[in-house]
Amino acid sequence: GAVVSQHPSWVICKSGTSVKIECRSLDFQATTMFWYRQFPKQSLMLMATSNEGSKATYEQGVEKDKFLINHASLTLSTLTVTSAHPEDSSFYICSAVSGYTDTQYFGPGTRLTVL
Amino acid sequence: QKEVEQDPGPLSVPEGAIVSLNCTYSNSAFQYFMWYRQYSRKGPELLMYTYSSGNKEDGRFTAQVDKSSKYISLFIRDSQPSDSATYLCAMRQISSGSARQLTFGSGTQLTVLP
Numbered sequence: 001g002a003v004v005s006q007h008p009s010w011v012i013c014k015s016g017t018s019v020k021i022e023c024r025s026l027d028f029q030a031t032t033m034f035w036y037r038q039f040p041k042q043s044l045m046l047m048a049t050s051n052e053g054s055k056a057t058y059e060q061g062v063e064k065d066k067f068l069i070n071h072a073s074l075t076l077s078t079l080t081v082t083s084a085h086p087e088d089s090s091f092y093i094c095s096a097v098s099g100y101t102d103t104q105y106f107g108p109g110t111r112l113t114v115l
Numbered sequence: 116q117k118e119v120e121q122d123p124g125p126l127s128v129p130e131g132a133i134v135s136l137n138c139t140y141s142n143s144a145f146q147y148f149m150w151y152r153q154y155s156r157k158g159p160e161l162l163m164y165t166y167s168s169g170n171k172e173d174g175r176f177t178a179q180v181d182k183s184s185k186y187i188s189l190f191i192r193d194s195q196p197s198d199s200a201t202y203l204c205a206m207r208q209i210s211s212g213s214a215r216q217l218t219f220g221s222g223t224q225l226t227v228l229p
Contacts, residue, residue: 106158
């Protein structure tokens, strides 16, 4: 089956630093990837849609200058949380759309803790 | 009103029971329907994917879609403790591009007791 990886799986950083999270589709090409945020016991909240070779589309209320998204290749998208603060602590999940099956497959998630 | 409503649970059943998980939706443009399973602190895992009304079976799992009633269900037969997780229904429109975005239910937390 389609596999999506995320790195790192868990990161702890100091307030004010930037953190980069990678999302890779391992065995398929993905022209579209999505980034979600999830708080405990809540459903996934879509942050942005990442299309290869173009600017990401952000959902209302998501600061594009704070959450920088780059989709440089058909298998890699990155999310950089700039000047992170404790309120940015959350579980970040990416997904990739298989062009073959047109189905969204999710990564294992990255837990970000900002001290 | 949310576009997708899902019974929040939590739901607790004994091992071997049949589990029924349900979602209703209001947007008739939704044509693809999915069920994801999410274990604690993990990403969602695709369980079932269907686009037509009727039943689709895969092992112990059966997905049911009734487009006329805007109602989807996931049935789990012979439930096991390893099925304990949060189950998310998700759906989207047919079009490509941004319409590939999924609209999720709020999730149902299931616990299967040994």
